[in-house]
Amino acid sequence: MDNKRTPAQRKQAVRNNVAGWLFTLPSVTVLFVFTFLPAFIVILLSLFDTNLVGQADFVGLGNFRQMLMSGDFWGSILRTLYFTVGSVPLAVAISLLIAVLLNAGIRGRAFWRIGFFIPYITPLVATSIIWLYIFNPDYGLLNAALKLVHLPASRWLTDTASAMPAMILYSTWHDVGFAVIIFMAALSRVPTELLEAAQIDGASGWRTFWHITWPMISPSTYFVVIINTIGAFKMFTQVAVLTQGGPVDATTTTGYYLYEQAFGQMHFGYAGAVSIGLFAIIFLLTMLQRRLTGNKVFYG
Amino acid sequence: MTSMRRSVILSRINRVFLYLAIAALFIVVVFPFYWMIVTSLQPQDAVMNVPPQLWPEHPTFQNYIEAWHAAPWTRYFANTAFVAVASTFLSLMTSSLAAFAFACIDFRGREALFNVVLSVMMIPTATTLIPNFLIIRTLGWYDKFLALIVPFSTSVFGIFLLRQYFLSMPKELWEAAQIDGASRFRYFRSIALPLAKPAIVTIAINSFLGAWTSFLWPTVMTQSPDKQLIEVALNSFLGEKGQQWSQLAAASVFTTIPIMVLFFFVQRQFIEGIGGGGIKG
Numbered sequence: 001m002d003n004k005r006t007p008a009q010r011k012q013a014v015r016n017n018v019a020g021w022l023f024t025l026p027s028v029t030v031l032f033v034f035t036f037l038p039a040f041i042v043i044l045l046s047l048f049d050t051n052l053v054g055q056a057d058f059v060g061l062g063n064f065r066q067m068l069m070s071g072d073f074w075g076s077i078l079r080t081l082y083f084t085v086g087s088v089p090l091a092v093a094i095s096l097l098i099a100v101l102l103n104a105g106i107r108g109r110a111f112w113r114i115g116f117f118i119p120y121i122t123p124l125v126a127t128s129i130i131w132l133y134i135f136n137p138d139y140g141l142l143n144a145a146l147k148l149v150h151l152p153a154s155r156w157l158t159d160t161a162s163a164m165p166a167m168i169l170y171s172t173w174h175d176v177g178f179a180v181i182i183f184m185a186a187l188s189r190v191p192t193e194l195l196e197a198a199q200i201d202g203a204s205g206w207r208t209f210w211h212i213t214w215p216m217i218s219p220s221t222y223f224v225v226i227i228n229t230i231g232a233f234k235m236f237t238q239v240a241v242l243t244q245g246g247p248v249d250a251t252t253t254t255g256y257y258l259y260e261q262a263f264g265q266m267h268f269g270y271a272g273a274v275s276i277g278l279f280a281i282i283f284l285l286t287m288l289q290r291r292l293t294g295n296k297v298f299y300g
Numbered sequence: 301m302t303s304m305r306r307s308v309i310l311s312r313i314n315r316v317f318l319y320l321a322i323a324a325l326f327i328v329v330v331f332p333f334y335w336m337i338v339t340s341l342q343p344q345d346a347v348m349n350v351p352p353q354l355w356p357e358h359p360t361f362q363n364y365i366e367a368w369h370a371a372p373w374t375r376y377f378a379n380t381a382f383v384a385v386a387s388t389f390l391s392l393m394t395s396s397l398a399a400f401a402f403a404c405i406d407f408r409g410r411e412a413l414f415n416v417v418l419s420v421m422m423i424p425t426a427t428t429l430i431p432n433f434l435i436i437r438t439l440g441w442y443d444k445f446l447a448l449i450v451p452f453s454t455s456v457f458g459i460f461l462l463r464q465y466f467l468s469m470p471k472e473l474w475e476a477a478q479i480d481g482a483s484r485f486r487y488f489r490s491i492a493l494p495l496a497k498p499a500i501v502t503i504a505i506n507s508f509l510g511a512w513t514s515f516l517w518p519t520v521m522t523q524s525p526d527k528q529l530i531e532v533a534l535n536s537f538l539g540e541k542g543q544q545w546s547q548l549a550a551a552s553v554f555t556t557i558p559i560m561v562l563f564f565f566v567q568r569q570f571i572e573g574i575g576g577g578g579i580k581g
Contacts, residue, residue, distance in 0.1 A: 233426070
C-alpha cells in the first residue's frame with residue numbers, strides 16, 4: 001500500500017503520525033486515567049465487599065443483589081423521581097414563560113436575561129445558605145410572605161413532608177436560567193413567516209403557540225427535560241448543604257445515597273454497584289434524549 | 301378607524317402587562333440576592349426578627365469583618381484561585397493541542413481516537429467518583445492540589461469546540477504558512493490559536509467556573525484545612541456558625557463576588573455559548 005508513495009511522502013506520513021499522537025497524548029492520558037480506567041475499576045470494585053483499607057472480600061454479584069433488594073436504594077430512586085416530577089415540569093413551564101415574555105420585543109432584554117440567568121452561575125453552597133435562612137420555619141422570609149397573603153406556614157426543610165418540595169423550589173430557582181437561555185435561542189429560530197401567516201389566518205396567540213411554536217421548539221423541550229432529569233440523578237451539593245439527606249431520609253436522592261454509602265458508611269463495593277446502576281439510568285436517559293432530538297443536541 | 305385605535309390601546313395594555321409580568325418574575329428570581337446582601341448588613345440580633353426587616357435599619361459592616369477573621373479565607377481564596385487558574389490553563393493547552401491534531405493533522409487512527417474521546421461524555425462524573433478516589437490515593441495525590449488540578453486538565457467539550465473552529469479555517473492559510481517555512485507547531489501557535497479566541501474564552505470560563513464552584517470532588521479528595529477550596533470551606537463555616545445568619549450571609553457574599561465580577565465581564569459570550577451550543581439545528 002505504502003510502496004506507491006515517494007520516500008518524501010512516506011516520511012511526511014510518519015511525521016504526521018508522530019505529531020498527531022504527540023499532540024493528542026496529554027488529553028488522551030488524562031481522559032484514560034480519570035474516566036476510562038475508573039469505568040473499569042468501578043466494575044471490579046462492585047464485585048467486592050470492601051472498605052478500601054484492608055478488608056476486601058469477593059462477593060460476586062452480591063452487591064447488586066443487595067442493591068436490588070434494598071428498600072433504601074429503591075427509596076432513593078423514588079425520591080429522585082419525586083424530585084424530577086416536581087421540578088422538571090415546573091422548570092419547563094417557568095422558563096418557557098420567561099423566554100416567551102423576553103422574546104416578545106421587550107426593551108432591555110439583555111438586562112432581564114442576566115437577572116434570570118444569575119442564580120445558575122452562582123455557587124450552590126453560597127445560595128443554599130441564604131435559602132436555608134429564607135426557609136427557616138420560625139423567622140424565615142418565606143413563611144413571613146405566606147403569612148402576609150394569609151396562606152398557611154410550613155416547616156419546609158425540617159419536616160419530612162415539606163423537605164422535598166423545598167428542595168424542588170430551591171433547585172428550580174437555581175437552575176431555571178439555563179432553560180431560559182435554551183428556550184430563548186429556540187424561540188428565536190422559529191421562522192417569523194410562519195407566525196405571521198398564522199396571524200393573518202386569524203389564529204389567536206394561544207393557538208399559534210400550541211400549534212406552531214410548541215412543536216417547533218420540542219427538541220429544546222426534550223433537551224431541557226432530559227438534562228434536568230440527569231441533573232436530578234446527579235444532585236448532591238444542595239442536599240449536602242440544605243438537609244444532609246434528612247429529615248430522616250426524606251431528601252436522600254440517589255446521588256446523595258451513593259455518596260453516603262461510600263464515604264459515610266465506607267461500603268465502597270456496594271457504592272460501586274450503585275454507581276453502575278446510576279450509570280445505566282443516565283445512559284438510558286441520554287440515549288432517549290438522542291433519539292428524541294435526532295442527535296442535534298450537544299452538551300458539554 | 302375606531303377598531304384600529306382600539307387595537308392600539310389594547311396592544312399598549314398588553315405591553316404594560318408584559319412588563320409587569322417580567323418585572324414580577326425578575327423580582328422573585330433576584331430577591332434572594334438582595335436578601336443575602338441585606339442580611340449581611342444586619343446586626344446579628346436583627347436577623348431573627350418576626351416579621352423580617354426588608355431594609356436594614358442599622359446597617360453594619362461588622363459581620364464582614366467578623367466573618368473574615370473567623371476563618372483563614374485568604375488561604376481558601378489563594379487555594380481556589382491557584383487550582384482554578386492552573387486547571388484552566390492546562391485544560392486550554394491540552395484541549396487545543398488535541399483539537400488541532402484532530403482537525404489539521406492527518407494521522408493514523410485519528411477518527412477512531414476522536415470517537416473514543418467523544419464517548420467520554422457518556423460516562424458521567426457521578427459514577428466515576430468512587431474509583432477515582434481509589435486512583436487518586438494510589439497515585440499518592442490524596443489531600444494534594446494535584447488531585448484537584450490534573451483530573452480537570454483537559455476538556456472534551458473544549459476539544460470538540462476547538463476542533464470545529466480549526467476545521468472551519470481555510471486550508472490556504474496552512475499552505476501559505478508552509479511556504480513561508482513555518483512548522484506545524486508554529487502555525488498552531490501563531491495563526492490557528494489566535495483565530496480561535498472566542499472558543500478559547502468560552503472554554504476558559506467553563507473551566508474556571510467549574511473549579512471555583514466545585515464541591516463534591518474537593519470534599520472527597522482533600523482533608524486538611526490548608527487544602528480546602530472556597531465552597532467546601534463555606535460549607536464548613538455553615539457548620540460552625542449554625543444560625544449566625546448575618547455572618548453566614550457576609551461570607552456567602554464575599555466568596556461569590558469573584559464569580560460575579562467574572563460573569564459581568566463575560567456574560568454575553570457565556571450566555572450565547574449556552575444558547576448556541578444547546579442545539580445545532
